[in-house]
Amino acid sequence: MDLIFEGIIKAFWLLVTFDPEVMSIMFLSLKISGSATLVSLFIGLSAGSALALTQFPGKKIVVGAVNTGMGLPPVVVGLFVSIFLWRSGPLGFLELLYTPTAIIIAQSIIATPIVTGITLASLQQLPKKMRLQILALGASRAQMVWMLVKEAKLPLLAAVMAGFGGVISEIGASIMVGGNIKGYSRVLTTATVMETSKGNFDIAIALSIILLFLAYLINLVLTYVQQRERPR
Template sequence: MDLILEGIWKAITLIVTLDPEVLGITLLSLKVSGTATLISLFFGIFSGTVVALTRFPGRKIVVSLINTGMGLPPVVVGLFVTIFLWRNGPLGFLEILYTPTAIIVAQSVIATPIVTGITLAAMQNLPPKLRLQILALGATRMQMLGLLIREARLPLLAAVMAGFGGVISEVGASIMVGGNIMGYSRVLTTATVMETGRGNFDTAIALSIILLLLAYLINYVLTRIQQRERPR
């Protein structure tokens, strides 16, 4: 119990004093996970909408793959991203392994199936005849897609929260592709693992509390937006 209280006190101290190292790690975590979430939204909403609105051979297999991807183990993602970015790998010429960019790539791969799956479910829950009604009113297909996405905006906000939550708390892939380099590619989760391994439990608890607060604040803002948009 004393150890937990020490960790809480240290977290308060680090936050109040704006510790440069912790501040840098926190900002990098936000930058990396925020960018990965935006990338996953771009690909996930597009692909989820396409799969939901079209019928093609093998569609059930594709949907099953998307649903499986929603639970994709981060360490598996980290392994394959590392192989692809390795100096002798297919994308080794990019020379981004052990950089924040590599973490963004890995986290994007983790978050995209989550966003895709939620988008797919949201679009399928819309009234089946809604598309025909929109087109009958003279809308183009692009306008129709825009209106459908607008109608599904509440569950899509849930997709944003799920995607961001999945990557901000991810640790396995971040360590594997980022290298946990101090002042360069160290984020809150990897720093927590490192401090725990060193036996610095008070610091690890402090970093965990900061991570929880960060995740809560982001999701609180998104939840306020979602609930404000809820139909009455």
């Protein structure tokens, strides 16, 4: 118990004194996961909207694939991104393995199905006649899509948070393609694993508290969104 107690006290000390190493790991994590979320938003919002608003043969198969992708194991993503970026791999010439860019690529692949799936569900949850109502008010197709996205803005915010939450807390892909290089590709999760294995519980706990705080913020926003009512 002393170990945990002392660890928590030291962790709070590291946080309140803005320990440079902890801060640098936190900011790098936010930068990498934030970038990956932006990439996944760009792809996922477009793909989710297109899926929600069009009908085509085999749509259910595609939706099923997206839903499966929402639970994509990060280590599997890490494995395939590593193979592709390996020196002798198809994209080895880019020399991206063990760089923050490699982590962004892997995390984007993890987050994109999450954002796509939630976007699809958000737009499908709008009243079915909303689309007809917008068209009946004289909207062009582009205006209609934009209005629907605006109407689903809060569930779409949930997509952002879920995507971000999914990547900031994953470790498998980050450690496999990032390499956990100090000051370069070391993020919150990889650092926590390493510090724990070294017995540096204070730093590990400090990093965990930051992760928990971010997870709490995300869930707070999601709860707010879930409990909100739509207009009549």
